[in-house]
Amino acid sequence: MARVNNWQLGREMSYWYPEERPNKQFAAVFDINKCIACQTCTLACKTTWTSGKGQEYMLWNNVETKPYGFYPLSWDLKLLEMLDGQEWSEDGGRYEGRTIFESAPAGERVLGWRPEDEDYSYPNVGEDDCAGQVDGGASIQMPHMAWFYYLARICNHCTYPACLSACPRGSIYKRPEDGIVLVDQGRCRGYQECVRGCPYKKVFYNAMTGTSEKCIGCFPKIEQGLQPQCFVNCIGKIRLAGWISKPGEERPDNPIDYLVRIKKIALPLFPQFGLEPNVYYIPPIHVPTSFTRQMFGPGVDAAIEAYKAAGAEGDDDLTGLLGLFGSTEEVLARWKRSGDTITGYNDKGEEAVSVPLREPVSIRPSYDKLYQITRVNCP
Amino acid sequence: MKKTIPKIVLLAFAILVAYASCGGRTVSLSEVVVVPDQQITLDPTDGAWYAHPYHPAKLILQDMVEPRLLEPSTVEVEVTAMTDGKQIAFRLEWVDDSQNDLPGPQAFIDGCAIQLPTEESVSIPAPQMGEEHKAVDIAFWRADWQAIVDGRADEITSIYPNATVDHYPFDAESLKKDPDAKRRMEQRYAPARRLGNNRSGPRKVPVEDLRAEGPGTLSPAKTVSTGKGVRTEKGWSVVISRPVPGFLSKEKSSNIAFAIWQGANRETGARKMRTGWIPLVIRGAENE
Structure with missing residues (x-):
């Protein structure tokens, strides 16, 4: 085991291989508050990549309802139960518990488990099921007394992938040019060690090809400067793809850096597992943070405050940047606000898109004087 | 003073007795004896196999590299071997209560493998998948491939x-x-x-040829082996046949190693029961 720096934990940790960050790291921000679980992302991925024999059950992208939805069943609960003490320091800056690499039992490279066949049989389990209880006299308040939220998930293309670490024959690799994690389909021998190792359960065994397969980050599109299928087909415009800088090299004009490292409103999924995942979530504002703190780490309360303040207190930079989500098919490497216009730039530094700080809003009077009728204004 | 029989005499006697008779078959405790025959058979149920001595190879845990197998499963594999001068065939028989030949998530396949040094590395590579510049050749049989060869639809x-x-x-x-x-x-x-x-x-033969230079280095090799496996009352009986390696003859012995995977125990890849090197000799022709 080597010692590597995990900035999400605020400390070094043990990992199977030495630290070797890619030249560029694919990263994404998902705004949970905007997801309506329409599953368009799921279908966009499914029809593009996993329509073959043996791939029937695979959802490289899925959207599950939290707290009772999972794909596969209980993917997060099982590991959380296996992982002892997940405490953070009082100021939240340092993870004091052990990661799945540091908790690896004798004879194993990581702490993990493999889903059974049946665990993949209920992709919509818990859909729209509420947590909490509404008693007599209850009213809507923040956070909500009864709540659920939608968690859209893809491979996190982790800096320290557990799948890569668990593979005993080096069939999984992380591309130096973009940090995308891939299974070498020519080399894989289907041992399913990666399925066992990935805590997010985003590697799937294909019984027909005898190999394991996973989200490829739509790398043929990324190579052309385009965002993945699940991003550009998202009708809620909850996703933004880009690049996250190496720790200490963050730039405010990099949209991912700005949201993740500077404003800190987007947080990793289960950072305590230790993989340094590169999909970041703006946490749901209506959910009790006693729940989301375990899922997104100790930065949840501050992230929600900053997110809410963007609109309420006129943080035009943050508000404007959020407007770039879903505005273009191109990967945005840089951004800039000039007055009421927000501009996104591609990898070549060319303007990819410009959006207004706030979309113009016009409200039609309910009474139409011309035709002398009353209309209902639907949003 | 109490008289003791020298240990070497006891050992020789034990081997003699074991060789002489063991359930109607002769047993070779210390080596795998390849018997020359007019014709070799790929059928594990062929009576010809019972005319030759078998070696009860004790299996040990693969606990040298991660992921390791920490709980033993299959304890022994019975090996019988014959050669027609061109091909060398090994019949492996082991106890396995359940037939695991359907792949799937968290479903693992019964299998077995034989391992020989390569032509270039006859100076005994490390028994665990060989080592750098001392490669080993492996022929690997899997129950799901056998089912496909036997006609299961893809x-x-x-x-x-x-x-x-x-x-x-x-x-x-x-x-x-x-x-x-x-x-x-x-x-x-x-x-x-x-x-x-x-x-x-889809596969045409249920055996795959591989080459390795240490754990994690397994690579495909040119297909030269074939075989056939059948379920028995006790478990599996599998024949793996491959060309006789150039370094093996009546005058020159070599070594061989075996591995068994039990699907029900979720054994796959490095999670297996294996042997160390076992002496491999050609001896006792039919007409000699």
Whole structure:
């Protein structure tokens, strides 16, 4: 085991291989508050990549309802139960518990488990099921007394992938040019060690090809400067793809850096597992943070405050940047606000898109004087 | 003073007795004896196998490299061998209560393998998959490949009989008149097959040839081996046949190692029961 720096934990940790960050790291921000679980992302991925024999059950992208939805069943609960003490320091800056690499039992490279066949049989389990209880006299308040939220998930293309670490024959690799994690389909021998190792359960065994397969980050599109299928087909415009800088090299004009490292409103999924995942979530504002703190780490309360303040207190930079989500098919490497216009730039530094700080809003009077009728204004 | 019989005498006596008779078959405790025969057979149930001595190879845990197997499963494999001068065939028989030949998530396959030094590394490589510059040749049999060779359809319904699939893109009406286009479309969704991964796709033989220079280095090799496996009352009986290596003759012995995977115990890859090197000799021709 080597010692590597995990900035999400605020400390070094043990990992199977030495630290070797890619030249560029694919990263994404998902705004949970905007997801309506329409599953368009799921279908966009499914029809593009996993329509073959043996791939029937695979959802490289899925959207599950939290707290009772999972794909596969209980993917997060099982590991959380296996992982002892997940405490953070009082100021939240340092993870004091052990990661799945540091908790690896004798004879194993990581702490993990493999889903059974049946665990993949209920992709919509818990859909729209509420947590909490509404008693007599209850009213809507923040956070909500009864709540659920939608968690859209893809491979996190982790800096320290557990799948890569668990593979005993080096069939999984992380591309130096973009940090995308891939299974070498020519080399894989289907041992399913990666399925066992990935805590997010985003590697799937294909019984027909005898190999394991996973989200490829739509790398043929990324190579052309385009965002993945699940991003550009998202009708809620909850996703933004880009690049996250190496720790200490963050730039405010990099949209991912700005949201993740500077404003800190987007947080990793289960950072305590230790993989340094590169999909970041703006946490749901209506959910009790006693729940989301375990899922997104100790930065949840501050992230929600900053997110809410963007609109309420006129943080035009943050508000404007959020407007770039879903505005273009191109990967945005840089951004800039000039007055009421927000501009996104591609990898070549060319303007990819410009959006207004706030979309113009016009409200039609309910009474139409011309035709002398009353209309209902639907949003 | 108490008289003691020298240990060496006791050992020789034990071997003699064991060799003489063991359930009607002769047993060779210390080495795998390859018996020359007019003709070798791939049929594990052929009576010819019972005319030759077998070696009860004790299996040990693969606990040298992660992921390790920490709980023992199969304890022994009985090995019988014969050669016709060109091919050398090994019959491996072991106890396995359950037949595991259907792949799937968290479903693992029964299998066995033989390992020999390569022509270039006869100076005994490390028994655990060889070592750098001292490669080993491995012939690997799997129960699911055997089922496919025996006629199981290459369809998802072979694994999940109740599966229904609305549509595969390669079953489109427009592709029915163009088999090449259909095949290309099929391979788009099966990159392992497109890349010719030996592990993937329909098979003609249930045995795969591999070469390794240490744990984690297993690579495909030219197909030279064949074989056949059948279920027995006790478990599996498998014949693996390959060309006689150039370094093995009546005058020159070599070494061999075996490995067994029990699917029910979720054994796969490095999680296996294995032997160390066992002496391999050609001895006792039919007409000698």
